[in-house]
Amino acid sequence: MRYALSLSLLFCAPLFAAPLAPPESWSLAGEWRAHDANDPDFVGWRGSDRAWRSLRVPANWYSAGWDHQGALWYRTEFSLPQRRDAGRLATLEFDGVDYFADVWLNGQKLARHEGYFQRFAVDITSALTRYNRLAVRVDSPFEDPQKNWPLRKNLMKGILNQHDSRPGGAWSPQGQDANSGGIWSPVRLRLSRDVAIDNVILRPDWSQGLTQPRLRVEFVYRAPAAKAATLDLTARPDNFSGKNYRLSQAVTLQPTGGETQRIVVTLPMPNAQLWWPKGYGKPNLYQVQVRLRDDRGTLDQRSSRTGLRQVVEQPQNKGWLLNGQRLFIRGTNYIGSPWLSTMNKARYGRDFDLVEAMNANAIRVHGHVANRALYQAADERGLLIWQDVPLQWGYNDTPAFADNAVRQTQEMVEQFGNSPAVVVWGGQNEPPFNSPWMGKRFPDWNKDLNRNLMQRVADTLAKDTSRIVHPFSAVEEHYWAGWYFGTLANLLEPAKTATITEFGAQALPRLATLRTFIPQSELWPATTQPGDPKWTRWKYHNFQPIQTFQNAKISRGENINTFIANTQRYQARLVAIAAESYRRQRFQPVTALFQFMFVEIWPSVNWGVVDYLRHPKPGYTALKRAYQPLLPSIEPKSLDWKVGQPGQINLWAINDLPVAHPGSQLRWRIAQGDRVLAQGEQALDIAADSGKKVVELPVTPSRQGALRVSVTITKAQRVLARNQMEFDVAP
Template identity: 70%
Template sequence: MIPKLILPLVVWLPLAQAAPVPVTWSLAGQWRVHDANDNTFNGASAPDSSWRTLRVPANWYSAGYDHQGALWYRHEFTLPERAPDTMATLVFDGVDYFADVTLNGKTLARHEGYFQRFPVDISDALRRHNRLAVRVESPFEDPKTTWPLHKTLVKGVLNQHDTRPGGAWSERGQDANSGGIWAPVKLHLSRGVTIDEVILRPDWREGLQNPILRAEIRYRALADGHATLRLSAAPDNFSGPDFQQDLPVTLNSTAGTLNVSLPMRSARLWWPVGVGKPNLYRVRASLRDDQGLMDTALTRTGLRKLEEQPDNKGWLINDRRLFIKGSNYIGSPWLGTMTRAKYRRDFELVEAMNANAIRVHGHVAGRALYDVADEMGLMIWQDVPLQWGYDDSVAFADNAVRQTRQMVEQFGNSPAIIVWGGHNEPPWNSPWMEKRFPDWNKSLNQSLTKRVGDTLAEDSSRIVHRFSAVEEHYWAGWYFGTIRDLLAPAKTGIITEFGAQALPRLSTLKTFIPESLMWPKSTAADDPGWTHWKYHNFQPFQTFKFANIPRGNTIQEMIANTQAYQAQLVATAAESYRRQRYQPVTALFHFMFVETWPSINWGVVDYLRKPKAGYYALKRAYQPILPSIEPVTDVWRQGREATVRLWAINDTWSACEECRLTWQVKQSGKRLAEGET
């Protein structure tokens, strides 16, 4: 089910009697909730006593309820009498993770998956006065047998990651559960038919000047019959001509699909930030019969062509080659807290950093993220929510394939999504896991990874990256090697991770590190003084022993030292890989853009959205026209020759005829040499 006109819903609906169908009301507000971990408690019929209220939509943790497992949600509403051919549908935009839906004591649906929109036909159970009950379960997986290597939930970073509460590997790594009805719930009424989904893809066989919009329209009908389908596309963020087509169609009772095409001659194309305007079209599908409008659905898309050239020669967008400079992004572990305004704030920071893309790392985000990225021209590498290890059964792979296909179908209208990315660091590609897990084996999840990659490849309108390999994660200077190793020739054309941790500014740090814990006795990683810091994702071993960052004598010095190291590392890496543009590097994604909660991690922006020094270092390294110094000689010694190479890198599509590269060599303030070219 896709977005429709939404009116406010109260406990009773006086507007419903006057409003013609189709119409949609929001069910947002205060719902009753009750612990559902006791399976003998029937929340669909239990009395109201001992229930508390909770805001919907919201993750239960962010709404103030720290809970693991299952929770009953209940809501009551009243409707006037309906015509016999009225269809009523509950539309859930996102429930984490299992949902059992009951209306007026009748169990109607069970759904698995946290990010999908799913419709529930309630026509036969609907009354004038209604009690809706939803049992939501976001399980805590047993750390001894299941979590983290054999997880059974397709949640990606939402239930295991380095940047969430407790970190990736501790027994507290599932704290602050993301469960709940975290996205909007709506009640939709239509007449005789309901449009559940409109899937759009561009067709370029007649060239960029003559795009064709292919639409797959999924519906449910009360009975067989004839109708007229109107498919239209109108400019959303610019002025221009509309496109429209009316087609006679035959509807089948129960569920069906209509496949239609809309020629859009000379339509405006969607372009990424920095190279053009992100032109968007509102696309409406409507079904009518002799009595009038039956149902209508509205979505949005942009027209852009994508192509991956062979041999790392680059990616083409609308037949123009474009170098990808991005950062990994997670807005929050609790997706219900992220709004359009918050995503826009974050993406304005991303674009001000001279990045043109984000990698939505290891999860599918709220729909507002994709709406804002579409509007801002920010390109997206979209991962499936598969992070590290999972149950290796065929049944789990079947489930992951189903959810992957739903991601592609439901989010594929977004022109900002240019890449579908598969499993992140699958166990079979992560030999480092052998030392951590006795039951690791070199084929673990290999079939899962392949099947998910094959499913992504069903969408031919995008670049598909079947899995994110450890070989693409350039962690020199943090987990191995030194910063200087980042100057070596890249071994892959795509680099999806590089970075280092850094402390946030002191005012931010004080919001989650108590004064009594601000200065542990030593830098030893096993010093108990770091326990609270580790829960907030800090890695003392990598910081002090591996990266050899000096702690200093005060917390301010420690902040400055870690931020300086992070800035040096990300700038060195970004410039090195830009100097290797298309030889072989096609795309690079720094890790990580923002810290998602009160944390000390790889973000160059802290959780209060205050930039660190690394943000400004990346901003310089990502500037469209970059003068760059390649330090061939690491240490300059008196009386010996030293070599540097000077580069001028232009990522724009225009020659810079007036540009001049000037250089100076100074020592202790004294100018030793200079030049211009």
């Protein structure tokens, strides 16, 4: 497709004509042409593209309708007015290409880039003409299962390359289906004069205290020659009314020789408004602009948004402090889609509405770096983020791969670290050296595999001192009792770690959703044996029959409706028991917990408490109760209830918020059917940021059937919180 770029629409001046022309930028989004590039003899940067097919940019090629593995050629054309001014620089800017990108302009190869999530710039000044043909060879390789996949992967793509929730699952031969490759994020052409600013890195400086913050501003630039300039730095309130902060100073730009240079300045921002998570204050944001100018006008400028907030991890499991306020993290693991181009700010906002309504205050962006719109949406609403690097399980263990991972990790930190919502950098998820279960699956596993990779990535993350760094997500922090091992009763045991980054169980979605990907003929497999071939399609869509039938011992019942109800009931019960158990252990030792996971990311049966069509399951409602900031928690001393045998229920008052509730009442009722076994009330003063056991209740079931516990916290006849649980009573 040919683009005719008329800048008169933007600036009422012809390109390169006026010496005072400001920096300019426009999108190259639209319908490009594409061709299979897996044939190494096919040269896609030259010749006609009439036989090529149309392909949307930006988009992952799978989501744009092309199910492809390997490489594609992309081509487009654009034209410019003929005149140029001296000193004019042209930059092609890609916000994200998955995974390798080779860039040609007018027959000249100008760049090669590796990594799916990074923004990268290509200087096209020397190759730019009036009529231009842009060609990009994009390669998202299929990793060889006989050599490197999945234990020794070569692509730093995290869950986009291997995961339980992908098409085909984590370990099947189909586990790399529905490739995420493509020019999936925006492409822009930028024009500037004498210098190009590629990135602005913003970090708060708290050396003068919370009331006297300073902003460390580092900008990355390219300049073909030395240049004296004036730097104008401005921080303006973005989502509130307040004071502007400004700084101007002379700078000398050094020639970069095609590489980049950096300049760091500090902007004092006394009495600036701080960024707060929801429930603690307002998520105040500042728009920060870096402008370089000389006596003829602006050379280049770049803006980025940030918020000022201080994050401190206290020792001895005393919790995380944000702006001096202690937080307890009630989180969930989140992946919006395995095809990131399908997500936008509105869709992230829709998901985050559900996250917040579930009373979660944080998400773990699990095993990947997401679309930039995710971070924008989280910043604006005060949703906390634990951000993983895209390293999932095992990788090539060579020093060269570690070098590559360090580079990409540094780019993640620099390009996404302006987001105040990101309060944790998380390292590799379940690295092989911490996963002895891999020894049963892979003969070449060893106890030190990826140890050096993990440490080098963690050390890179630790260079950012403005947030918490979690070196890797350990199997010891994944509390999978009741699903991969053990029983629900194990969830009542004392936690052994301060962070719990995974817990949960699978549940089927509603029947209408299930029918969208499981045909009627396969809705009721003949047996519960996992090896039955009629489970093949189910397993491709992530269902785990071994864990469902053998570990969790969930009954299918008489038909598909009872099967759905039984799995949903089990998931709801598990997440409620687990979440309340670990909340009762707040700061002794638990500081943060993240349920796995929030939403099913494609048409599948997995651990989501919301299905892929965004319909909540009963597990969502159960977690919503268990995650109430003010919670009357129900603690069964045992889950083994029998008729006539005494048991015990303890009731707690847990308050995560910085607001006390003196003069409250705790009321309870324990019954089987219409028979009341215990009821009462007790006055209590609930302190801010507190949790304590209020009452111990002996209970003896009188018959079979559900034992129902209902409890409320009231104040002045107003209900502040309510909770309920049911327990099965056996003969």
